[in-house]
Amino acid sequence: MKLLHLSDLHFQSDAALNPFGRLDSRQLFARAEFVWQGRPALFRGAAAAVRQLLAEGLAAGAEHLLVTGDLTAIGLREEHEQARQALSAFAGRLSVIPGNHDRTSRGSAPVFESVFGDLLSSELPALCTAGPYPFVHFAGDRVAIVGLDSGRVPTIPGVARGRVGEKQLSALEAVLAHERVRGRRVVVAVHHAPFGPDGRPDRRFHGLEDAADLLAIADAHGVSAICHGHIHHRYRIDRPGQTPIFGAGSSTQLGREGYWMLEVPEVMAGIPIAGAVTDAVAGPIRATSRPPSAAER
Ligand SMILES: [Fe+2]
Numbered sequence: 001m002k003l004l005h006l007s008d009l010h011f012q013s014d015a016a017l018n019p020f021g022r023l024d025s026r027q028l029f030a031r032a033e034f035v036w037q038g039r040p041a042l043f044r045g046a047a048a049a050v051r052q053l054l055a056e057g058l059a060a061g062a063e064h065l066l067v068t069g070d071l072t073a074i075g076l077r078e079e080h081e082q083a084r085q086a087l088s089a090f091a092g093r094l095s096v097i098p099g100n101h102d103r104t105s106r107g108s109a110p111v112f113e114s115v116f117g118d119l120l121s122s123e124l125p126a127l128c129t130a131g132p133y134p135f136v137h138f139a140g141d142r143v144a145i146v147g148l149d150s151g152r153v154p155t156i157p158g159v160a161r162g163r164v165g166e167k168q169l170s171a172l173e174a175v176l177a178h179e180r181v182r183g184r185r186v187v188v189a190v191h192h193a194p195f196g197p198d199g200r201p202d203r204r205f206h207g208l209e210d211a212a213d214l215l216a217i218a219d220a221h222g223v224s225a226i227c228h229g230h231i232h233h234r235y236r237i238d239r240p241g242q243t244p245i246f247g248a249g250s251s252t253q254l255g256r257e258g259y260w261m262l263e264v265p266e267v268m269a270g271i272p273i274a275g276a277v278t279d280a281v282a283g284p285i286r287a288t289s290r291p292p293s294a295a296e297r
């Protein structure tokens with residue numbers, strides 16, 4: 001099963017250029033930060049970049065698309081709707097999770113679920129313990145994608161730290177032990193990064209607070225891959241004998257456009273598998289990035 005992994009599309013709306021009167025104070029701060037970081041120019045070509053990348057992914061045989069958060073610049077409805085429209089080439093085989101940019105204020109936090117709600121329904125709804133999360137999507141004959149929400153409205157403006165939380169972590173354990181998931185290869189999607197590109201934990205005010213807990217669960221249950229975004233570099237972290245981690249970077253950032261394509265080997269449908277389908281059963285995931293990483297060149 002070929003899984004196309006994009007992240008951090010950062011669609012922006014022209015409406016935000018005339019923000020006064022229609023944005024709350026947190027959104028105004030987020031907009032100012034976006035401008036101050038020079039991002040409006042970096043993401044102006046988001047729609048064209050997504051169009052190009054999805055066309056390439058389809059030509060390369062991608063069967064399912066995963067987008068790991070930060071679909072928007074400051075969480076506006078118009079930005080969410082632009083992102084949804086841009087991803088329509090994968091309608092019916094699309095998994096998306098929110099990032100911190102999609103939850104800039106308490107008022108705008110539910111917009112992600114409002115625009116993408118129909119895509120968040122789960123194969124195991126009884127195990128959704130935090131709104132629609134964690135959700136489970138089946139892809140191909142033997143792959144399950146589990147979507148987590150780590151995007152929290154910051155307590156202090158500008159803090160971009162994420163947290164999965166106890167409710168979702170215990171539900172994740174229940175998902176991984178569930179009879180409908182055992183026998184499938186599992187890909188876990190989370191916006192924040194367990195590690196930076198150097199293999200060390202991300203910065204305190206930018207990282208995933210409970211990364212160690214998430215990794216312990218993933219490793220114990222033989223999760224095949226963790227996919228994330230948030231850090232705008234594309235890289236992978238390999239930990240021998242443990243779950244590999246793929247950071248898709250920003251797929252639309254000018255000069256850094258790209259994705260990961262994960263080829264997830266599955267055992268043939270119809271063969272009963274008692275436990276988790278792991279590398280030992282079906283072989284390791286093959287992953288290629290666009291542009292090719294140094295290891296692939
Ligand atoms: Fe981002």
Ligand SMILES: [Fe+2]
Pocket residue numbers: 070099100101160191229230231
């Ligand atoms: Fe982010």
